Amino acid sequence: MSLNWRDVATFYQYEIRAGLRERSIVMSTLLIPIFMYPFLLWAMFTGITYVVGQVEGLTSRVVIDDQTGRRDDFRQTLVKDKKCTLEPSRSKDKALEQIKAGDLDALIELSPVTPGPKSPPGNFIAQVYFDRSKDRSEQARSRLEEALSLYRTQWLEKESARLQVTGEQWQGFWIERKNVASGQEMGRFLLSTMLPLFLIIMVAMGCFYPAVDSTAGERERSTWETSMSTAASRQSILTAKFLYVATGGSIAGLINVAAMMLSAKAVMAPLIQQTGETFEFRIPFAAFPIMALGTVLLALFIAAVMMLMASFARSFREGQSMITPFYMAIILPVVLVGTQGAFTPQEALIPIVNVTKLFAKAINGDIQILTTILTLFSELVCIVIVLRVAGMIVRFEDFMIGSYRGSLGKFVKERLLKRKQTTPVGEVQ
Template sequence: MIGHIWRKELKEVLRDRKTMIFIVLFPTVILPTLILVTGLMGYQMLSAKQAEVLQFSVAGPEPWKTDVVKALNTLVDTEFIEEESGDLQQLVSQGRLDFALHLHPSFDPVQANQSRWQLYVDQTDDHGQFARIQQQLTVLSDNWLTLYLNHHGIESEVQQRIFNPLLVEKVGVAAQRQHVGSRVGSVLPYLLLFLCMMGAMLPALDIGAGEKERGTLETLLMVPQPRTTLVVGKFLVIATTSMLLALLTLASSFIWLLVVGSVLNLSLFLTLAAMISPLDIALLLLLLLPIAGVFAAILLAVSIFASSYKEGQNYMGALQIAVIIPAMIAMMPGAKLDATNAWYPLFNVSLAIKELLKGTINYGDLSYVFASNLILASLLLWCCARWFSRETVLFR
């Protein structure tokens, strides 16, 4: 009987073709396109900002001021503006200069005292374009340090020891899959959990609050079946659409990674697509299965409680914020799945997906993640069935 109810409710959901088309197109076309376009626009804007010509001025004693100007003018994207009068800090604040450098009035590179300069920049407009200025000043400072050491008779071998007292070579030991999977695994759980909830939201509204508005709920209650059977049938429909949306998201993500990586020649995307195996996808879907059940039970209970479709939308809109919190746990530095936090429902899924993409998953912990979320989904389904049996809730 549950199968008959599942098919009946699924037909009701599929009847709204415009909504279903949007549900399918959103994770497969609309969302990837928005992410790609936004990423490309952001990259182009950042590149243009970092490559723009920077107008600057320098104040300080000669001949060191001239040396600084010559050093900065060796950069092809700088332009010196002579400012005989005026406050340099104010000129930068007003936008007339991109940055300004104020040398100490008594600066002399052969003197023993350390000199402190001031580099005026608008920090609200700093997008990495001033890094090259700092690098050029560091080169100039090293040259002056050499001049200082030569002036005081320090031999060249001793100078090298002073400049480089210790050479440390940073060698990454993590495998490429761990490196790439760590980055992607911080974002993918957020998208999957959000889309799982989105896939459950519209069907839940339709077969709960929507039936109240259409007046078909009373007819359904006349069926000679326990209300638990009716709830389970509705629950399975919502969980089915939620998992379908997650499956579409994974499939479209894999295809988009291959297409974008090939067209734009992005080796990172191609590497990520190549490292995902069918077993990884199967385990990821297995992790999302109880999560779809959790969302289905919660949203069905909310939809049953709502007296209208609009009221249900208001409740579920607020619930979307609750999805963000457990999904963001994987983005926190040092977040790692272990035998303890593997039992924390919802939060553990984000960490498990991240470890799965990195290829460092402990399959024992994976079973804990699945079991904890399955227990939570079963408990919520039981609560939803009890909720559905209350006349004051059904006919409010």
């Protein structure tokens, strides 16, 4: 029977209504994209700020091993710092053991330097011992280096005054830092590092439960046969299910983008305050149609693969276990490749990775016609290939009625690749 779009629309509406009654589908498609990642980011940044504040509020326990015997002025500099507590002197070995055990934060060793042409009198070498694996010890190292820098500046000023050398003469050069990126560019940079990854995850999650529920879930509830026994053609029914799953993924991805855009400034406020920079979280208008089209194509591809894999399961739990490896495989290349760097035509032909790169470039306002066309074309080709494989599989009657026992890989080996000469049940040779 041919495809009837009226039947497709009828079954599509039925699947949408049935999906909205499922709590897990509503959670993964609507609620999680709106609240999960904005809340997680806010909690993460707030937690980092809290932990950093707690560490900075701790007093650093420091021991000075002054082998010069003339550095009381440096000791006084540390005493003035209320965040450093000078511990009684002890042997170097004991101090290092206490640093490893966490009973001491840092040891600074002051060694004399033989005076010479390049080493004025009073010069010394400072060595700081600390444990980088402990935040408190790392903080002590930072405070000691700040104290040394302050002491060095004061010492240079004193020596230059004694030698009647002005500050401009011994300074040599000044270093001034200026960020030439605007607040809008900084905001786009942050969004381009996070939004593509979250969008991929949300699209996959939005397709996950509808794909399992509309295939393996119906087999478990014994409603699959009921749908197939209606007057509508199988092609119309499966098309409606496919569009329903893709709709769930598209909605989840687009809602997540909207939620992140609306909450980005508030969510990242703790991080922004520490940098002292100004951020404007606005995406170029030209990026919206590209991201929307890319999201829909990505959802169509993921929905097709997930439905194809879950169709071989006989229960909801079995369907989840079949789809989970593919779900993880989607996220892995995105994490490994990243969103920054050049977007080459070769990368534009790699599924999932190309969409991630396209989203990142679109957010930054760097839209390239060649890579955009290649990405969209590549996604279309992948969708057609998966649908073609699905069309070959549904010709087998034992698959449609659920009597076939096995996974997608086993089915492809036995039937499509004809490694075993079997006659499809119900198919005329």
